[in-house]
Amino acid sequence: MEDLGAARGDQWAGTDTGRLEAELFAEALALITIPYDRLVGLPERVERLARLAADHGFARIHALARLSEVNVLNRSRDIVTGVKITHEVLRWAAEVGDDLVTARAHALLATGLHRLGAWAESVRHAEAAVRLLDPSAPLQIQADHALILAMLTSCMPTSHVTTALFDRADELARRLGEPIMIVANLNNLAYARYEAGDIAGAAQAVAELRAVAASADLELNASVLDTVASVLLELGDADEAERLVERVLSGQAQLTDANAMATNLLTYAEIKRRAGELPAALEAAEEARRMGSSQPLPEIAAEAMRELAAVRAAMGDYRTAYRNMVRFQAEWEKVRTEQGEAAASVMKTLFEIEALRRDSLRYQELSERDPLTGLWNRRHLERRLPELLRAAGGRAEPVSIGLIDLDHFKQINDKYSHSAGDAVLRTVARILDQDTGPAVFAARLGGEEFLAVFLDSDERATLAACERLRRMIANHPWADQDVALPVTASVGVAVAVPGDTMSTLLRRADEHLYEAKRAGRNRVAGDTPAPRSPHLGDPYARRGG
DSSP states (O other), X not given: OOOGGGOOXXXXXXXXXXXXXXXXXXXXXXXXXXXGTOOXXXXXXXXXXXXXXXXXXXXXXXXXXXXXXXXXXXXXXXHHXXXXXXXXXXXXXXXXXXXXXXXXXXXXXXXXHHHTTOHHHHHHHHHHHHHXXXXXXXXXXXXXXXXXXXXXXXXXXXXXXXXXXXXXXXXXXXXXXXXXXXHHXXXXXXXXXXXXXXXXXXXXXXXXXXXXXXXXXXXXXHHHHHHHHHHHHHTXXXXXXXXXXXXXXXXXXXXXXXXXXXXXXXXXXXXXXXXTOHHHHHHHHHHHHHHHHHTTOHHHHHHHHHHHHHHHHHTTOHHHHHHHHHHHHHHHHHHHHXXXXXXXXXXXXXXXXXXXXXXXXXXXXXXXXXXXXOSBXXXXXXXXXXXHHHHHTTSSOOEEEEEEEETTHHHHHHHHOHHHHHHHHHHHHHHHHHHOTTEEEXXXXXXXXXXXXXXXXXXXXXXXXXXXXXXXXXXSOGGGGTOOSOXXXXXXXXXXXXXXXXXXXXXXXXXXXXXXXXXXXXXXXXXXXXXXXXXXXXXXHHTTO
8 A cells, every 4th residue: 555654635536435445444554563663754644644534534544543643642652642632532432332443542541551650450451452352353453452462461560471462462463464563572572571580581582583573674673672682681692782772872773662762771871881881881871861851751760860870889989879779769759659640540531431431332232223123233234344344355354245035025914914024023033143153243124134244254154154044044933923924035145355345245145135036035146056955945936926
């Protein structure tokens, strides 16, 4: 796809709306992975995407663009502004019942709260970000949320570093085929093991991430280089550690976080201090201190004061070292207090949003349920099916549908009353709801017409599932409901192909449905003939009806 970061809004004039929406959605997904590699140019791309989405009325894409802005703000340490935007997006998502956007908002809240030191709350939101996604969600989002959950869980003060969550994130990143995210996940694993004192495990993760980067010809960003250098320093390879950090300090590595340069300065100061090059260590620590104070990055400024204390102690200046440690303790306590107050304010707002979301979801479900049968209705289909088609666009997981129409249903209404007809519809709905096998959901479109939607089911599997449904409807003991007439169904099957919209997919299914009707009813039709019992056909034809 063209880089929208270089695009002008007016170039899209006259562009097909469906194609434009698909391209902007693809850009929204790209903006999820890019921050793991670089921040340069990202704010401009986010701003353009938000403007284009707003101009064309693509509300979901606009919400995702605003959350990409939050990601940039979190990485720039402007967390309070990011939370305000997330608050607005969450309210919108709650009102319209958009679980994908809600999940994405929880992921950004998780990373923001983590930076504020609210570890338990950050993990709770990271878990929600994973839980709210269904299997049809784009892989970029699934992988990112799994990566966030693994990272934040490992950072819990009482947590042991387990590989299960990291393995899941790795699996999704590899399915996506995105080396940037594979490296980011391995970097988080290496850092978690390093912090836990498992240097051998950290070294293993570092070796693997360097191999992945080399095979993909990927330059490691400043944050990853800092992790690698810290691990190498513990392994005794100070020269290689210094070489990597110097790449960052000389501007040869991309920054993905506002504190990346300062943390590399602190690592450089430690390398020099351990090597006994104390003037260079002092200079690096003082520069990190200035950087932390001016940006502002108060936690970096405090950590720089601790490194200054260590350098002064190594120089034999114990009085200054003691004063620096006292200042570090005071500043660190202030940082934690301010972060705690900010986190408390954020969580109060989130409780209010969650209550609104629960109410909204309850009302949305009521509005998307068919009152007669309890199945989903056309309104739900019009929201859900396009989501599945978009998500399947870049994946080898086909979406298919079975359009089901009851044969000669008018005769049941005419002979037995509309109440009897309603009872038949409810029974068919129960069969569809309970026995659709791999179907994602079933819906009533109106009258005697139903739809079953299948995910990761090719035409052969969908034809077989619909044939089984047809047989169950035909073989149901309808006489027990005082309906002596046969109840059968004709089904048209269609499998989505690239470029399909909801309307084109339904149109093909409708064409196959009428093929089934013309061929004698009580059968399933698709591009390939369905397996079926040869003695079954239209029972009304045999009755002369």
